[in-house]
Amino acid sequence: MKDDSIKEAVRNLQVLIARETGSPLRREAETELTSIVQRACGDGSELEAEHTFVSCDVTILLADLRGFTSISATLPAGTVIEMLNRCLARMNEIIFQYHGVVDKFMGDSIMVLFGAPVEQPDDAERALTCAVEMQRAMVELNNQGRELGLPELFMGIGINTGSVMAGRFGSNFYSEYTVIGDEVNLASRIEAFSLRGQVLISDHTYDLCRDFVTVSDAMEVFVKGKTQPVKLRELYAIPSLGLEVPRKEVRRSHRMEVKLPCIFSLVQSKIVMPQMTEAIIRDIGYHGMLIVTELPLKVLDEVKLEFDLPLVDFKATDIYAKVVKLKQDGEHHLAGLEITSSNPDANMKIQLFVQLLVTAAA
Numbered sequence: 001m002k003d004d005s006i007k008e009a010v011r012n013l014q015v016l017i018a019r020e021t022g023s024p025l026r027r028e029a030e031t032e033l034t035s036i037v038q039r040a041c042g043d044g045s046e047l048e049a050e051h052t053f054v055s056c057d058v059t060i061l062l063a064d065l066r067g068f069t070s071i072s073a074t075l076p077a078g079t080v081i082e083m084l085n086r087c088l089a090r091m092n093e094i095i096f097q098y099h100g101v102v103d104k105f106m107g108d109s110i111m112v113l114f115g116a117p118v119e120q121p122d123d124a125e126r127a128l129t130c131a132v133e134m135q136r137a138m139v140e141l142n143n144q145g146r147e148l149g150l151p152e153l154f155m156g157i158g159i160n161t162g163s164v165m166a167g168r169f170g171s172n173f174y175s176e177y178t179v180i181g182d183e184v185n186l187a188s189r190i191e192a193f194s195l196r197g198q199v200l201i202s203d204h205t206y207d208l209c210r211d212f213v214t215v216s217d218a219m220e221v222f223v224k225g226k227t228q229p230v231k232l233r234e235l236y237a238i239p240s241l242g243l244e245v246p247r248k249e250v251r252r253s254h255r256m257e258v259k260l261p262c263i264f265s266l267v268q269s270k271i272v273m274p275q276m277t278e279a280i281i282r283d284i285g286y287h288g289m290l291i292v293t294e295l296p297l298k299v300l301d302e303v304k305l306e307f308d309l310p311l312v313d314f315k316a317t318d319i320y321a322k323v324v325k326l327k328q329d330g331e332h333h334l335a336g337l338e339i340t341s342s343n344p345d346a347n348m349k350i351q352l353f354v355q356l357l358v359t360a361a362a
Contacts, residue, residue, distance in 0.1 A: 053167035058115035058179055059127040059159060059205060061100065062191035063091065063134060065108040066154045075151075083145070084108060087153060090137050098130040103178055116166040116179055124161050124208040128235060131157045131199045132243045138197070139246050158191030159235075160202040182225070189223040190232060192358055195254065197247035199235040206233050213238055222352060224359045255285040256357040262291065262307035267320065272304050281307060286351050288321070288338045297323050297335045305337075311356045314349040318342065 065087065072080040088105060095102055095112050099120075103111040112130070114123040135155065142152045162183030168175045186202065194200045206215060214237040220229035237244040260281040266273045279293040297303075305319040318341075325336030342350070 053165050055163055056116055056119055056166050057123075057161065058113055058119075058164050058166065058183070059124045059161040060164075060179070060184055060187040061110075061112040061114065061127050061131055061157065061159050062187050063110045063112070063131075063155050063157045064191055064194075066156050066196045068108040068153065071151050071153070079150070083150060083153065087138075087141055090141060091134055094130055094133045094137060098126045098133070100127065100130055104176075113179060116164070117177065124205055125212050127159055127161075128199075128201065128205070128209055128213055129238060129241065129243065131159060131235065132238055132245050135197055135199060135245050135247070136243070154196035156191060156194030156196060157199045158187055158189075158194050158201075159199065159205050160187035160190055161205040161208060162186070162202075185225060186223065186230070189225075189230075189359065192361070193221055193223075193232065193254070193355075195247075197245070199245055200232045201235055203231040203233075212240065222355045222359070254354060254358050255283045255288075255290075256354055256361070257283050258357070260284070260307050260309075262305055264291070264293075264303040264305045267302040267304055282334070284350070284354060286347075286354060288324075288336065291335050291337060292329065292332050293335060294332060296333055297326065299323050299326055302340070303337065309349055309353045312349050312353050314346075314353075316342070316346045316350060319346060 065084075068084070075083075088110065091110060092102060095110075098114075100112040100114050101116065103113050112127070114120075114127040114130075120126075134157065138153065138155050145152065160183055162181070164179040164181035164183050166177075166179045168177045169180070170176060190200050190202060201209075201215070203218070206213075213235055215233040215235055218231040218233055220231055223230050235245055258281055262279050262281050263276045264279060265276050277293060277295045279291040279295075282290045282292055284290075301323040303321055303323070305321060306315070306317045307319075308315050319339060320341040321337035321339045323335050324338045327334040327336075
């Protein structure tokens with residue numbers, strides 16, 4: 001058998017093994033497989049594994065456990081490892097079921113490929129189905145963990161489809177099969193915007209599966225490395241399979257920790273009171289914020305706020321909000337506010353400000 005025939009046989013076996021095990025062969029196993037094929041064919045020629053790279057369309061799924069670092073700081077190391085292994089093992093089972101390839105585990109994160117090392121016409125559909133099943137499995141894991149007295153775990157998932165370079169990267173000392181490119185980076189940015197229990201997908205992925213899924217309206221976000229906003233959609237369900245994402249996150253956006261000075265006035269009987277009170281915004285999202293104030297407030301109090309957004313060089317004025325939650329912090333009062341009215345320009349700048357903070361933290 002000629003060298004090129006041996007190479008083709010090895011590649012076909014690699015694809016089969018990757019599909020069945022959820023992981024491509026590492027260099028040592030690849031070299032051993034080549035030797036076995038050579039001996040089986042009675043060919044004594046030596047063939048070394050090559051560093052070949054190909055351009056291909058891949059759907060990339062990135063999943064991350066939300067808040068796992070803070071949870072792990074409060075539990076014994078053995079408990080943390082057991083929780084993480086139990087979760088990742090279940091996710092791996094689901095990924096294997098839908099013929100995804102685990103590219104790598106990164107602490108409490110997983111990167112999964114659909115379309116590498118071999119492309120299939122339904123790669124994107126299988127990736128979305130896999131994501132829904134992963135979120136459904138998180139509910140089962142939390143139900144089991146609750147019986148054991150363990151804290152709940154929540155996962156955010158981002159999915160993107162695009163052209164990447166795939167191959168074995170590294171050296172003779174160490175190499176691994178992976179994909180690189182701008183589309184991989186975008187998948188990572190999308191995952192960073194996902195909330196607990198949420199699945200966010202890119203516009204390209206949606207275009208490939210628009211008749212297969214139920215999604216939200218498009219939302220535009222600014223991500224690092226992109227001059228124009230990127231359109232994302234939240235995946236709700238796959239009607240043909242009777243699958244729904246069991247998301248229970250009540251927040252409609254990220255809440256990012258900040259320390260922004262602000263001033264506010266009480267609104268009584270639709271009249272803005274003249275007295276202005278200083279406060280500090282402790283966290284902020286698209287639709288609300290948490291402020292620290294020395295003035296006692298009551299639930300359902302209405303206020304008018306002003307504050308600067310330094311990252312976007314904007315002063316937000318005429319922001320009206322309602323007190324929806326109160327908490328005491330020593331001598332200070334914490335008030336959770338829900339924005340009830342703001343002008344379109346201020347609304348856009350607040351969202352951009354939050355998105356820049358999310359991107360910086362990713």
